[in-house]
Amino acid sequence: MPRSGLTSRLKQLRNFRESSIQNKTVTDSSRAVRNLKIPGFRQIGEYTFFRREFLPGIIPPQKISGLLLPADQDSVELLFFDLETSGLSSGAGTLAFLAGFGSYIDGGFLLEQYFLSDYPGEAEFLGHIRQRVERRPHFVSYNGKSFDASLLKTRGLMHGFTFSFTRHLDLLYISRRLWRDAVGSCSLGNIERRILGLERKGDLPGSDVPERWFSFLRTADAGLLMDIFSHHRQDILSLERLWKILEELFLAPSGHGLADQRSLGLYLLSRGDQRGAEYLSAAWQCGDFRAGRLLALYLKRNRQITRALELWRAMAHMADPAVCEELAKYYEHREKRYDEAENWARQGLAAAERSGSSQSRVRDFVHRIHRLEKKIASQY
Template sequence: MRDRAAPSAPRTEHQAPEAFPDGWTTIGDGIRYRETTRSGPVAPARSPVELGAFSRRLDKLACSAGGLAFFDLETTGLSGGSGTVAFLAAFGSLRDDGALSVRQYFMEDYPAEPAFIETLSAEFSRAEALVSYNGSSFDMPLYAVRRAMNGFGPPDPKPHADVLHAARRLWRTTIGNCSLSSIEDSVLGVRRAGDIPGSEVPEAWFDWVKRGRSGLLARVFEHNELDVRSLAALFFLIAEAARGIGWPAACDAVGLAGLQSRVDEALAERTLRQAIAAEGQDARNRRAARPLMRLLGRNGRPAERDELVGFLPDDAAGLFAKSVHAERRAGDVAEALLLAIESAKAAREGGTLAMRALKRVSRLERKLAGLVPDRHSSG
């Protein structure tokens, strides 16, 4: 059904603007600024950080912890598009004493956007590398669109670690929902009191621009600041775990090994071997053997790799590998045939694996009937 224009709503009276939340100073036409530093060190600013664990594209990239900018934008909508604007930005960086300073910029109304972008631009260019939560898909593209809409060129390319990707590897199978607030709760043990839900953020700003009400803004400022603090905490937690220091709560070993393998394969191997030992006898949920076999194969250790076949899960691909192993290593054609049949049954009908398994079944059948000379084909 068509969405008809509603009958004209009563015009809202533009009330006198309410007082702006404390702690902010005006730094330009329509731009406000505040800096918040909370006590307690997060990490030493001078210590070097490797970004490789966060993305293969950042392989071998290191910078000092103090050169990182943890950032987060608050916007008027989540769908993107040219009509969605960012009105609040937070940038966190480590001070020399290891405490995290968070600088926030607020845009008071639409016409201030060019000035707002210039302010953000200065922050971005100061940083050696950027850290965000889902920023590679949301915040950065949106920032690029805002620049384009205001006649600025594309943003300077900077190394950018999106912590969401790493978080998904660590917690997708154990926590499921990898939103920052969910990870904060389950991993960092942080509970926010009275946090504004993300869906209400746009209305808070509209309430300010359209009606001069600032009531909800203070909660958005707090939300934005805490997001950046949690982001920084999570970043260092993951960076250390990837180097073998600590074991984050509810962390999936296979996922962690995946991050570790980007910076230290020996460490990843250890983590995976422990995981195999912990998986036990249930052949359904075994996940550690496959990545370890790949790692060993990559490093030219085929014999050690083949020893792990027994630890593969009994899914179509696992059964197929076991069938190959039974034929070649154990010379047990009957067992190999049985496994190949199981594999064909488990595979998706009509898929490549199913076809390969069926071919293998018929070859093994002939071989078993003595029709095919023994040959070590890959089946």
């Protein structure tokens, strides 16, 4: 059998097996879950449960930076959201069984959770979620763009619902840009510990959530759900807190010890905020070579060539291929000092070979040296 045909057949068998397991679970447990009582939740459908919690005093910042959201964004339109799902992948057999939303209202924070108690109620469950988001709010999530939103769109289409996420801020991407070098993993749990200063006590690990839900389906024991609800609730609260921390950071970067200055400077410059150059400079002065190289490139692009040259010269002792290349370009094209340009090109070639640079970079240096040799020879 051709490989493509074998792959297709294995996929069909896997989907059939998952479907059989799900159907058996439905048959064994559906009668019990219809009579389910969940503390703190009220039943709003045959299979859907709902709880609402108002937390006074959790309010939005008076001012936002304009670097994450439009400067005139109304915080009332923000909807923090998170899903708990039957699997950790976005495969066809994965569905959401718990959806949470957080929003600012009346001087506090409204936290809402929708729970699906069994497979047959998925369409009903998604219908309630669709009603909640039909006003097209500005979504805020953590890894929601690639996972949560995608999953809702896919599962919604299977039941005739359309979910739109045209306005969506995913804090995972900005967290990675700011803190990946400093903290490593940018999972929400690690960001909580390293950035928010939050240590969850007795929390159910997110990786254990799917199996806990399956255990509930087998037993209809509502007690198995309490840790899931608690974990999910904290995810939404952490998401809200992280957004405010980021806004505070961008409004007054110097007032936060959380910022990695190079990453912060680079992000600010990417958003057109000239303060970024100051933070790259501060990082360079603290010994961050990469920050100096990025700052010199920024200065070059903004026609501040004299300042860029000063930086390149200050970094020349590091024998970095990129710095040597910039100096070779400068002396060749601006000063027409071909002998000096050749010197830096040769240093760059040696540095590239020592550091294991790509063959294309090595060839570029060789080509540059040959061109400069010809220019030098033509002068005599």
